Amino acid sequence: MQEFISKHITSHFPKMDxxxxxxxxxxxxxxxxxxxxxxxxxxxxxxxxxxxxxKIAVSGTVNDISVMGAKPIGIASSVVLEEGLDADIVDRVMxxxxxxxxxxxVPIVTGxxxxxxxxxxxxxxxxxxxxxxxxxxxxxxxxxxxSYRKVDSRWCSDSNTRPGDVIIVSGYMGDHGxxxxxxxxxxxxxxxxxxxxxxxxxMIEKGLRVGxxxxxxxxxxxxxxxxxxxxxxxxxxxLDIDEECIPLRDGVVSACELLGIEPLNIGNEGKxxxxxxxxxxxxxxxxxxxxxxxxxxxxxxxxxxxxGRVVLRTEIGGRRILEPPSxxxxxxxx
Amino acid sequence: MQEFISKHITSHFPKMDxxxxxxxxxxxxxxxxxxxxxxxxxxxxxxxxxxxxxKIAVSGTVNDISVMGAKPIGIASSVVLEEGLDADIVDRVMxxxxxxxxxxxVPIVTGxxxxxxxxxxxxxxxxxxxxxxxxxxxxxxxxxxxSYRKVDSRWCSDSNTRPGDVIIVSGYMGDHGxxxxxxxxxxxxxxxxxxxxxxxxxMIEKGLRVGxxxxxxxxxxxxxxxxxxxxxxxxxxxLDIDEECIPLRDGVVSACELLGIEPLNIGNEGKxxxxxxxxxxxxxxxxxxxxxxxxxxxxxxxxxxxxGRVVLRTEIGGRRILEPPSxxxxxxxx
Numbered sequence: 001m002q003e004f005i006s007k008h009i010t011s012h013f014p015k016m017d018x019x020x021x022x023x024x025x026x027x028x029x030x031x032x033x034x035x036x037x038x039x040x041x042x043x044x045x046x047x048x049x050x051x052x053x054x055k056i057a058v059s060g061t062v063n064d065i066s067v068m069g070a071k072p073i074g075i076a077s078s079v080v081l082e083e084g085l086d087a088d089i090v091d092r093v094m095x096x097x098x099x100x101x102x103x104x105x106v107p108i109v110t111g112x113x114x115x116x117x118x119x120x121x122x123x124x125x126x127x128x129x130x131x132x133x134x135x136x137x138x139x140x141x142x143x144x145x146x147s148y149r150k151v152d153s154r155w156c157s158d159s160n161t162r163p164g165d166v167i168i169v170s171g172y173m174g175d176h177g178x179x180x181x182x183x184x185x186x187x188x189x190x191x192x193x194x195x196x197x198x199x200x201x202x203m204i205e206k207g208l209r210v211g212x213x214x215x216x217x218x219x220x221x222x223x224x225x226x227x228x229x230x231x232x233x234x235x236x237x238x239l240d241i242d243e244e245c246i247p248l249r250d251g252v253v254s255a256c257e258l259l260g261i262e263p264l265n266i267g268n269e270g271k272x273x274x275x276x277x278x279x280x281x282x283x284x285x286x287x288x289x290x291x292x293x294x295x296x297x298x299x300x301x302x303x304x305x306x307x308g309r310v311v312l313r314t315e316i317g318g319r320r321i322l323e324p325p326s327x328x329x330x331x332x333x334x
Numbered sequence: 335m336q337e338f339i340s341k342h343i344t345s346h347f348p349k350m351d352x353x354x355x356x357x358x359x360x361x362x363x364x365x366x367x368x369x370x371x372x373x374x375x376x377x378x379x380x381x382x383x384x385x386x387x388x389k390i391a392v393s394g395t396v397n398d399i400s401v402m403g404a405k406p407i408g409i410a411s412s413v414v415l416e417e418g419l420d421a422d423i424v425d426r427v428m429x430x431x432x433x434x435x436x437x438x439x440v441p442i443v444t445g446x447x448x449x450x451x452x453x454x455x456x457x458x459x460x461x462x463x464x465x466x467x468x469x470x471x472x473x474x475x476x477x478x479x480x481s482y483r484k485v486d487s488r489w490c491s492d493s494n495t496r497p498g499d500v501i502i503v504s505g506y507m508g509d510h511g512x513x514x515x516x517x518x519x520x521x522x523x524x525x526x527x528x529x530x531x532x533x534x535x536x537m538i539e540k541g542l543r544v545g546x547x548x549x550x551x552x553x554x555x556x557x558x559x560x561x562x563x564x565x566x567x568x569x570x571x572x573l574d575i576d577e578e579c580i581p582l583r584d585g586v587v588s589a590c591e592l593l594g595i596e597p598l599n600i601g602n603e604g605k606x607x608x609x610x611x612x613x614x615x616x617x618x619x620x621x622x623x624x625x626x627x628x629x630x631x632x633x634x635x636x637x638x639x640x641x642g643r644v645v646l647r648t649e650i651g652g653r654r655i656l657e658p659p660s661x662x663x664x665x666x667x668x
Binding site: 011 | 335339342346350362370373374376377408410413414428429431435442443447448449450453454455459463465476541
């Protein structure tokens with residue numbers, strides 16, 4: 001997929017000189033101090049335990065803005081509907097978008113609606129874009145980090161991690177993908193796993209107000225394995241992760257064993273990975289844990305000198321390289 | 335459609351206090367001096383005389399930002415593809431997006447790609463968002479306008495027109511819709527009508543640098559009839575339009591006669607309607623005409639005291655009310 005995108009999509013777009021450009025493939029772009037992101041949503045089914053396409057659409061863009069360290073200030077929504085789609089379904093999705101936006105405190109400021117014929121589109125596609133501005137608390141966060149060592153980008157960019165930095169995850173991994181998969185395929189596991197989809201802007205603001213965070217990312221497509229490998233590559237350092245420290249629900253672990261899926265490759269929609277200078281790690285963790293979205297946060301490892309790779313220390317004391325996932329184990333989960 | 339949108343979509347979104355909010359249903363929203371817009375594109379077929387879905391997607395959002403008086407500074411693209419869609423088709427559309435963005439001088443800064451199964455989506459949907467900032471030349475434009483009379487909004491909003499203002503269109507009306515319709519349905523009219531799809535930001539900047547423009551809008555869905563009626567309603571004045579002054583190609587007129595369609599109800603993708611204080615009308619017209627995009631621009635009427643309606647003076651000296659179109663005469667044209 002990444003190869004298809006670079007070959008057939010981004011290669012045709014003119015190269016431009018912006019602070020965080022398209023090439024950086026970060027969560028959002030930064031143009032003239034405006035942070036800007038877009039995502040298309042095709043999740044199937046539209047409603048699932050813990051959420052729906054509307055909650056994903058709003059949370060996803062709010063989170064993409066927030067993990068740059070920015071404050072989201074507006075959402076735009078483009079909805080494409082299948083002709084004749086039940087108005088009740090539209091109502092439920094739009095109410096969920098509105099409720100999620102209200103919870104996040106970010107207004108939906110503009111939108112567009114189109115209709116495609118029955119047979120041309122399965123139910124609906126929702127694309128959401130969001131914009132954000134640089135808040136005072138990001139300046140504060142970076143000042144704290146810079147008081148310990150120089151940080152390259154003034155945004156929480158993927159390339160900012162350095163040896164010594166501590167890696168935090170904000171909660172359980174894999175819930176969203178497994179919730180979708182088990183609901184969709186009707187596996188009927190004993191315990192219903194609910195999606196974690198939620199906006200993280202308030203939790204992130206709390207962390208930044210403590211200070212010392214240098215990078216953040218929401219581990220969506222490709223899960224934690226993908227996020228950590230992207231960071232290791234872009235930051236040119238090794239990430240040493242303790243497998244037993246990664247929060248994983250028993251239900252997710254057993255579902256993954258049954259299905260032969262690596263839980264760290266599974267997408268999340270309401271979680272965040274945080275890289276923080278070591279001196280501030282415990283305080284940031286405490287702040288994140290004080291929020292409902294981050295109550296299960298944990299330190300999972302740290303960065304070290306080494307090639308851009310991820311080394312997993314397994315529970316029995318072994319070590320293995322955690323490779324980025326080669327394909328999407330669960331398609332159409334967002 | 336408008337009724338469906340207000341009942342089932344926007345009614346669920348929380349009301350927020352922004353300078354140009356969702357309720358204003360203007361071309362773009364304005365949040366904290368960032369102008370922001372989004373549009374979904376489902377045009378069928380993907381390629382047509384004069385353009386393609388990629389050119390529409392970039393031009394449409396660039397124009398929505400520009401008609402607010404803002405300078406577009408970045409585009410975001412969300413592409414949803416049918417699984418197995420020919421990579422050549424993707425290449426052609428993305429190259430067209432890149433070329434159009436380069437022509438407009440506005441970078442595509444961020445994007446997202448999703449895939450839906452064959453049978454779940456017909457070929458592709460492209461949603462584009464854009465952001466813009468307030469340029470110096472808009473301040474200049476508004477200063478000039480305010481030197482003649484008070485202008486309500488500091489952006490080129492739909493509600494700014496007042497009695498006496500002169501109405502300009504930037505060129506021929508109806509080309510895009512008729513190009514699509516005749517190509518799609520294979521009517522085989524003698525002359526091929528080409529779509530007018532094009533970015534208008536450079537033409538609009540020229541007009542604003544002259545000064546005195548108070549409102550602009552691109553007459554897309556619902557055509558000129560819809561745009562003028564929206565203006566008349568939101569500005570609470572009457573618009574007196576000379577039918578014979580509206581630029582219409584012979585091919586468009588004869589196609590419309592044959593098909594029983596009102597040409598003023600047909601969507602355009604590279605045209606702009608401009609409302610300007612009377613003292614500056616001729617100078618603005620001259621500036622618009624000096625650009626390739628506006629060479630066929632014409633003054634078509636003026637605003638007067640009266641109810642929010644559009645009165646068309648016909649060529650034989652009669653008068654009729656130009657109603658807003660009740661439905662879309664040509665669906666899936668953008």
